[in-house]
Amino acid sequence: MKLATIGVGNAGSKIIDRMLEFEDKTGRSLCRHVLVINSARTDLAKPDYVPEDRRILIGDTHKKAKGHGVGGDVEVGAEVAKHDIDEIRRAFDDVEIHEVDAIIVAAGLGGGTGSGAGPVVIEELQKMYDEPVYGLGILPGEYEGGRPALNAARSLQSFVQKVDNFIAFDNDAWRSRGQTIEEGYEQMNRELAVRIVTLLAAGEIDETDVAENAMDSSDIMRTLDTDGVSSIGYASTTISGDTDDGLLNRFREDETPVGDATDAAKIKGLVRRAVNSRLTIPCEVTSADRALIILSGPSELISRKGIESARQWLENEADTVDILAGDDPRPNASELSAVVLLSNVTETPRVDEIQRQAVDAQDKIAELEAAREEEINELITDENDELDPVV
Ligand code: GDP
Structure with missing residues (x-):
């Protein structure tokens, strides 16, 4: 985009x-x-x-x-x-x-x-x-x-x-x-x-480079087109050096063909980790209206089967059929990342808490303002109210 x-x-x-x-x-x-x-x-x-x-x-x-x-x-x-x-x-x-x-x-x-x-x-x-x-x-x-x-x-x-x-x-x-x-x-x-x-x-790479499953800007815009509140989950794994699950080292060492069932499971695992990670705003995943999954990294490391099974998993998890999944090919990336957009989430406890805190604050501010006015009046008025202001 x-x-x-x-x-x-x-x-x-x-x-x-x-x-x-x-x-x-x-x-x-x-x-x-x-x-x-x-x-x-x-x-x-x-x-x-x-x-x-x-x-x-x-x-x-x-x-x-x-x-x-x-x-x-x-x-x-x-x-x-x-x-x-x-x-x-x-x-x-x-x-x-x-x-x-x-x-x-x-x-x-x-x-x-x-x-x-x-x-x-x-x-x-x-x-x-x-x-x-x-x-x-x-x-x-x-x-x-x-x-x-x-x-x-x-x-x-x-x-x-x-x-x-x-x-x-x-x-x-x-x-x-x-x-x-x-x-x-x-x-x-x-x-x-x-x-x-x-x-x-995602979706900004020029057309010549686009992989079969590449996510398009219009897919992202469609998922965002809900007028609601969204939350984002994210997880990544390093390509070279030590990875936490060994996924990409394995790709390097034995050039396991993409699409292999085990590696599909690992892609799904990365997406699952993204959804179960700390979201930008904690929310009930099932309350999402639409969702979008993007796998970003070198395309040879992104298994098609993995994307599809991740999509199916999220469909169950979020209890919505409106889920798009695709990749964002980044040939020189040092990480493979999964980003998940949960669009129009309606159960976000933090928003309720902020509203409660806000109502309390509004009441307290009104009370303090009224009390302050009374105190000032008391301060400038003589005991028996015998004096008048100049103007
Ligand atoms: P403004 O310039 O008047 O809009 O005020 P600020 O942007 O400085 O602060 C507004 C609110 O943003 C604060 O109450 C904090 O909750 C939050 N905040 C301020 N700076 C940062 C920051 O760098 N990162 C994050 N995540 N929150 C910030």
């Missing part, structure tokens, strides 16, 4: 940057256009791979932002994007839309810029183009507290209503012990980039 990629806010921009890094390292060319949008000047300086002229600052003339960000306020995030919508639109104008199959907008939903400006950006893109617009959204961890949960629960509604598909990533599920928050984010961003790029870059 060929994509226009847009990062909104700090997390969104970092993820786009890691996608560009991963495609650069693996010789893919998925992201044909890139743009990052932020209300904080300092965050705009962070990306390593996004060209300088593809970074735009919004809200620098807005009284509550002034180039310093929106302080985690989702309303201000939306306001600055609306205020600077002409500038955003001009940046889109540079996108040669006939060159791309789809547009993806990445954002962290717990802050102010990504969660507030993200849906405004998407709304504009949907007005301007016929191509599908996908959201890639990061859900905040429970440990972040009530405000990020409230931002995320509200922003999730806007994102999902406006995009053609919302690919979710749950920070809670991916948090590891013994890491600083920044180290954790760095690792999560890389993991997410590998999954997104491996999934969406």
Whole structure:
């Protein structure tokens, strides 16, 4: 697939940057256009791979932002994007839309810029183009507290209503012990980039190289075309050196013909590992509406029989007949990877938890606001209320 990629806010921009890094390292060319949008000047300086002229600052003339960000306020995030919508639109104008199959907008939903400006950006893109617009959204961890949960629960509604598909990533599920928050984010961003790029870059290889079973961009787009929330599973095995199951060493050593029953079972095993791995958002696999399996690596290592049996296995597992499976031939890849897209998953416990946390936070914020007003009044009013204000 060929994509226009847009990062909104700090997390969104970092993820786009890691996608560009991963495609650069693996010789893919998925992201044909890139743009990052932020209300904080300092965050705009962070990306390593996004060209300088593809970074735009919004809200620098807005009284509550002034180039310093929106302080985690989702309303201000939306306001600055609306205020600077002409500038955003001009940046889109540079996108040669006939060159791309789809547009993806990445954002962290717990802050102010990504969660507030993200849906405004998407709304504009949907007005301007016929191509599908996908959201890639990061859900905040429970440990972040009530405000990020409230931002995320509200922003999730806007994102999902406006995009053609919302690919979710749950920070809670991916948090590891013994890491600083920044180290954790760095690792999560890389993991997410590998999954997104491996999934969406399938089908970009030119026709001459295409294997019989090659996945096509239109297959991926069809699976994503559900208007719902998606989760991605992934597993890989190294081709040279030590592999955890010896699959590819065996291919090397004795040149076992592709299609051999044992190796088909190993391909199926890799796909099963992907589905049973930590998904980008934990979910009930049976709640998926559609699914897609892609095997990415040297085509001589991808057994047709393996792909078919993996597809059949997932059909049973996910309890849906709408499953596509194919390969993404990468002759020089150092790994064989399986990526599984579960589209329109409806049972995701983390979303329910965030909503509960958000409702509690909203109640607490309302209580605190009312109490604060009363306290201020008490402070400035004399004991017997004998004094009047000047004006
Ligand atoms: P914004 O710039 O106002 O949109 O705010 P940020 O993007 O800095 O943060 C929004 C939310 O994204 C936070 O509440 C975190 O949950 C999450 N977040 C921030 N940075 C990262 C990151 O690098 N990786 C991941 N996975 N999540 C992040």
